[in-house]
Amino acid sequence: EQIEKGGYDHFMLKEIYEQPRAILDTYRGRLRADQGIIKMAGIDEHLEKFMNANRIIIVACGTSWHAGLVAEYIFEDLARVPVEVEYASEFRYRNPVITNKDVLIAISQSGETADTLAAIKLAKEKGAFVFGVCNVVGSSIARETDAGAYTHAGPEIGVASTKAFTTQITVLTLIALKLAKEKGEFSESKFHEFLTELETIPAKVEKALESNPLVEIISDVYKDATNCLYLGRGYNFPVALEGALKLKEISYIHAEGYPAAEMKHGPIALIDDQMPVFVIATKKGHYEKVVSNIQEIKSRKGKIIAIVTEGDEQVTELADHVIEVPETLESLSPLLTTIPLQLLSYHIAVMRGCNVDQPRNLAKSVTVE
Numbered sequence: 001e002q003i004e005k006g007g008y009d010h011f012m013l014k015e016i017y018e019q020p021r022a023i024l025d026t027y028r029g030r031l032r033a034d035q036g037i038i039k040m041a042g043i044d045e046h047l048e049k050f051m052n053a054n055r056i057i058i059v060a061c062g063t064s065w066h067a068g069l070v071a072e073y074i075f076e077d078l079a080r081v082p083v084e085v086e087y088a089s090e091f092r093y094r095n096p097v098i099t100n101k102d103v104l105i106a107i108s109q110s111g112e113t114a115d116t117l118a119a120i121k122l123a124k125e126k127g128a129f130v131f132g133v134c135n136v137v138g139s140s141i142a143r144e145t146d147a148g149a150y151t152h153a154g155p156e157i158g159v160a161s162t163k164a165f166t167t168q169i170t171v172l173t174l175i176a177l178k179l180a181k182e183k184g185e186f187s188e189s190k191f192h193e194f195l196t197e198l199e200t201i202p203a204k205v206e207k208a209l210e211s212n213p214l215v216e217i218i219s220d221v222y223k224d225a226t227n228c229l230y231l232g233r234g235y236n237f238p239v240a241l242e243g244a245l246k247l248k249e250i251s252y253i254h255a256e257g258y259p260a261a262e263m264k265h266g267p268i269a270l271i272d273d274q275m276p277v278f279v280i281a282t283k284k285g286h287y288e289k290v291v292s293n294i295q296e297i298k299s300r301k302g303k304i305i306a307i308v309t310e311g312d313e314q315v316t317e318l319a320d321h322v323i324e325v326p327e328t329l330e331s332l333s334p335l336l337t338t339i340p341l342q343l344l345s346y347h348i349a350v351m352r353g354c355n356v357d358q359p360r361n362l363a364k365s366v367t368v369e
């Protein structure tokens with residue numbers, strides 16, 4: 001097992017550090033920025049299904065559901081397709097309206113999650129075209145779907161999902177970009193700008209990983225917290241949800257993710273000088289609005305730990321701690337902002353003596369209801 005961990009103390013840390021390579025492997029052979037091409041067999045062969053779709057329904061569970069939420073922002077913003085994101089467990093039992101003009105995308109690292117599999121079967125019965133985004137090759141979901149795209153993240157052993165999440169987002173981004181181009185939503189130059197920027201992401205993830213020593217110091221300050229709040233807006237709202245989930249899963253600290261503006265409708269009542277609030281406050285994406293949310297937290301003496309864009313000044317003045325990530329397009333920013341939050345939950349769990357790779361009560365793959 002020590003050999004499999006490749007010198008890291010835990011699989012989770014190894015998998016966090018594998019992300020630059022995993023993201024590269026995900027788009028390698030699919031993305032040719034220099035030629036302005038995205039090639040994905042599963043999409044190319046069924047392009048008319050996507051082009052004629054009334055809407056895309058995304059079903060998933062856990063972290064994969066968060067990747068689905070990021071995809072909702074990407075698909076609607078870039079490709080202008082209506083998207084609904086559903087917990088597979090709710091979708092399958094609520095008699096959903098599904099037609100043969102719908103495309104259902106099922107996202108699953110393991111490809112074995114029982115609820116997601118059941119949602120796929122239901123959608124197929126109703127005539128929808130079903131597309132899978134899985135990591136495990138030949139898994140049940142990969143076999144049950146009409147077509148699909150693998151994430152190529154390599155085996156993920158840690159129960160808390162990390163590289164599966166960022167590679168799922170990468171695959172879904174490729175699909176959204178392809179549709180945006182095919183639907184005429186993107187000019188050649190805009191398409192080229194996105195492809196070129198996507199190619200810089202592995203190096204930028206590498207850079208984001210350099211925050212590790214700082215994140216470890218911050219983790220030590222907040223390791224004894226009993227409650228934490230995670231806030232983000234737009235593309236980074238799902239990142240806040242995912243950050244909170246990671247902390248809950250492996251450190252057993254209660255944490256909630258919220259859209260930053262929604263804070264005033266409830267969570268703000270919880271804020272006092274004991275409450276760490278992790279805020280994603282990158283430059284592109286409602287920055288000024290997030291700054292005013294931060295001011296509201298500060299005036300209630302909450303502790304602010306902000307994920308900011310390199311060179312940030314405004315939030316840096318206000319926050320107790322800042323962690324910088326490289327600048328990128330807003331739609332690609334979740335691939336970077338999620339990195340320090342993964343590291344943070346990892347370090348806090350280690351400091352609290354928790355079983356990082358196999359947290360209590362959780363399973364890597366949930367094959368029963």
Ligand code: G6P
Binds near residue numbers: 063107113161
């Ligand atoms: C379990 C795992 C999570 C995972 C979720 C969905 O809860 O512990 O890490 O996100 O299942 O799994 P899937 O394999 O369908 O992505």
